[in-house]
Amino acid sequence: MEPARKETPAHEERQSKPPKKGKRPKRYMSKGMKEGLSGYLFMSPTIFTIGVFVVIPIIYAFYLSLNDVQLLGGIGYEFIGLENYTRTLDDTRAIIALKNTAEYVLIVVPVQTCLALLLAAALNSDIRGKNAFRIIFFLPTVTSSAVLTIIFMWMYNPDGLINSFLSFLSLPTYNWLADPDIALKSIMIMNIWATAPFFMVIYLAAMQDISDSVYEAATIDGANWWQKFIFITVPILKPVTFFVVVMGVIGTFQLFDQSYIFSGGSGGPNNSTLTVVLLIYQYAFKSLDMGYASALAVVLAFIIMIVTIIQKKFFGEEKLHD
Amino acid sequence: MKKKTFTKPFVYGILIIYAVVTFMPFLWAILSSFKPLEEIVSGITFFPENFTFNNYTEIFSREPLFLRWMFNSLFITAFMVVLNIIFNSMAGYALARVKFAGRKFWFFLILVVLMIPFQVTLIPSYLILKAFGWLDTYQGLIIPGMVNATFIFMMRQFFLNFPKELEEAAQMDGLSRMGTFFKIVMPLAKPALAAQAVFIFMSSWNDFMRPLIIMSSEEMFTLTLGLNSFKGQYISFWNLIMAASTLMTIPSLLIYAFFNRYFIKGVTFTGGK
Numbered sequence: 001m002e003p004a005r006k007e008t009p010a011h012e013e014r015q016s017k018p019p020k021k022g023k024r025p026k027r028y029m030s031k032g033m034k035e036g037l038s039g040y041l042f043m044s045p046t047i048f049t050i051g052v053f054v055v056i057p058i059i060y061a062f063y064l065s066l067n068d069v070q071l072l073g074g075i076g077y078e079f080i081g082l083e084n085y086t087r088t089l090d091d092t093r094a095i096i097a098l099k100n101t102a103e104y105v106l107i108v109v110p111v112q113t114c115l116a117l118l119l120a121a122a123l124n125s126d127i128r129g130k131n132a133f134r135i136i137f138f139l140p141t142v143t144s145s146a147v148l149t150i151i152f153m154w155m156y157n158p159d160g161l162i163n164s165f166l167s168f169l170s171l172p173t174y175n176w177l178a179d180p181d182i183a184l185k186s187i188m189i190m191n192i193w194a195t196a197p198f199f200m201v202i203y204l205a206a207m208q209d210i211s212d213s214v215y216e217a218a219t220i221d222g223a224n225w226w227q228k229f230i231f232i233t234v235p236i237l238k239p240v241t242f243f244v245v246v247m248g249v250i251g252t253f254q255l256f257d258q259s260y261i262f263s264g265g266s267g268g269p270n271n272s273t274l275t276v277v278l279l280i281y282q283y284a285f286k287s288l289d290m291g292y293a294s295a296l297a298v299v300l301a302f303i304i305m306i307v308t309i310i311q312k313k314f315f316g317e318e319k320l321h322d
Numbered sequence: 323m324k325k326k327t328f329t330k331p332f333v334y335g336i337l338i339i340y341a342v343v344t345f346m347p348f349l350w351a352i353l354s355s356f357k358p359l360e361e362i363v364s365g366i367t368f369f370p371e372n373f374t375f376n377n378y379t380e381i382f383s384r385e386p387l388f389l390r391w392m393f394n395s396l397f398i399t400a401f402m403v404v405l406n407i408i409f410n411s412m413a414g415y416a417l418a419r420v421k422f423a424g425r426k427f428w429f430f431l432i433l434v435v436l437m438i439p440f441q442v443t444l445i446p447s448y449l450i451l452k453a454f455g456w457l458d459t460y461q462g463l464i465i466p467g468m469v470n471a472t473f474i475f476m477m478r479q480f481f482l483n484f485p486k487e488l489e490e491a492a493q494m495d496g497l498s499r500m501g502t503f504f505k506i507v508m509p510l511a512k513p514a515l516a517a518q519a520v521f522i523f524m525s526s527w528n529d530f531m532r533p534l535i536i537m538s539s540e541e542m543f544t545l546t547l548g549l550n551s552f553k554g555q556y557i558s559f560w561n562l563i564m565a566a567s568t569l570m571t572i573p574s575l576l577i578y579a580f581f582n583r584y585f586i587k588g589v590t591f592t593g594g595k
Contacts, residue, residue: 032421038499039422045405046413046469047428053466054435057446064445075449122336125329135582136341139348142578142585144528146546147567150553151351154560161350164366193343201586225329254441257530261550277441284445285535294445301442308437 061301064294071288084295094296096271097279100184104255104275108188108195109248115196116244117237120203121229134204137197145194145257152190153177153262177262180272187258187273195251199244206240207233239314246311250304256281276300355565362561377565384562385555387540391548392569395527398463398544402526403519405468410518411511413469414477415503418484429478435471448535462536463544467526473518480514481507517584523577524585545570 040047063077065084070076088094119137123130140148155161156176163173176186210233218228234241256277259267267274267282276296284293354362355377357370382388416422417429447466448457456462484507492502508515533544543551549570553563578585 036422039420042412042416045409049469057443060446122333142574297442304439
């Protein structure tokens, strides 16, 4: 997404070039120094916040992950090397959380990407009421995950709206909230519903940049709407799709709010909605096992950063739009 | 011509079905918030038969803290929006326009920060806030979130294309860098600031995880946390829960309705939350 990666931090000493000598005798401070000073003045809130709440925490997270951390009164550390990391391997709940998260990512990302692409293509065709559709589709994106989850929990009730609708159509009904085989799928449906329109907007912006001339030859050859979509639009949008998939993977890996609200923080029924981030939360803030929780967080961060770096490598300087 | 008559109804079909699917949960929630409890438990009626506003007043009498939660959310969000707009723009401006030593390093750091998932900083940040004595306080939520790397990056790109002449004229008139920035540059950056404001509002108003970790006493809850605890307390009173959910969503919807244009711009720019 960020096109400006050309600049590297090297060769920066040139920036603070000494001012031309003796040009402005009236000033007490040279122009270069003044610029430097105002530069840091402008940057100071950012440097403080990122320093204290991003840079230091990252170093601190590694440190915590190598220690057994005791939170009694003050904080006690006992260095235990990589023990926290090896512990993940025979932690059944960690394995369940990873399995649930992986299942969630593998189902949600492809479905929401296809749905987003389909909706964008439909919206991009020559139809009326585009704005009205777009405004409606976008409602879930502006609504808080807490509200959405609560509304869905009510619709998912055993005698709620969804089961009433299914039995009205003589379809099987489910125990959406309490059946361990279903609960995670209930969250999947809800989040696909909520997230697809967000990615639709990204697709739509990219589609509007495809010039009509691309389609003209195909129209002359008698290609229909579907053929043009499959053989022209989809291949052109490949970089956008790549971006949408990667953003989807990053987002779905971080699933937390919905699982937490759905299960009241437990990850139940029977650990079926336990995700990696929920597990980190439980270890850190319920069991107060911050060392082990940090190790899990570091592993999660590595997975997400690898995905991000792959995206940057492939997506590189390519611009989605301007 | 033949193909057109075939595809158009198909396209409209997809869009209308999906619009109904999208809108239905909201409609259902809003309609239910106007139903008395008996109507909710007695079975499924779609439109309220005994239309009532009582649910909305009952929330406040049953949960006296609800008003406080609204205030907390508004207060925190207002600070977050104002501070983010000022600080992100200042940093973006410096990175684009001011020639200071280390500029490239700081820009590179912003790019790195953009890639770091916030979960990894969660536990250490909690411990740092604890050391500061900022847990369960407004500043504990506001200060760590008062700048945002995504929007610093956005503002930098914006100021790279900003006309230089205006600033030069202002500096000729003897305005300092700060003066130029606040009196000349910021007023002209309004569209970019609006996009930023809408986004920060939404993410702060809707945030769940950070308040969950930082706020521990009920008086300090934000509305998202309050709603979750309200739901837990009144689990079968879905009429009240839906009224509370509707109340919580109204500000976002108003902002979305008025700033829709900027919001779409923001999404296509950031592409991620």
